[in-house]
Amino acid sequence: MNYRNFEIETFEVGRGLWHARCRRADQRPAVIDGVEFNFLEVGIAWPSLDAALADAQKYVDRMGGRLNITG
Numbered sequence: 834m835n836y837r838n839f840e841i842e843t844f845e846v847g848r849g850l851w852h853a854r855c856r857r858a859d860q861r862p863a864v865i866d867g868v869e870f871n872f873l874e875v876g877i878a879w880p881s882l883d884a885a886l887a888d889a890q891k892y893v894d895r896m897g898g899r900l901n902i903t904g
Contacts, residue, residue: 834886841875841889843882850878853889 834841839855846852853875862869875892879885 836890837893839893841886841893843885843889845882846878849880851880851882851885852876852878853885855889855893 834843835858836855838858840858841853841855843851843853854872855875856872857863862871863873864870873892875889876885879888
């Protein structure tokens with residue numbers, strides 16, 4: 834899913850344990866405090882895909898422009 838110039842990927846690890854990670858839609862690394870990240874893992878294991886996706890969207894909203902900084 835694309836959300837505010839980020840690709841959000843949800844995946845199940847174990848039965849009923851959903852995780853999410855995001856990366857910039859342009860495939861460039863996000864740089865936070867000088868450290869490059871290709872993917873940003875979001876939160877913990879959620880009981881549903883929808884919960885993991887909602888948490889990832891909140892993460893992108895919360896981090897805002899900080900994730901758009903390029904090195």
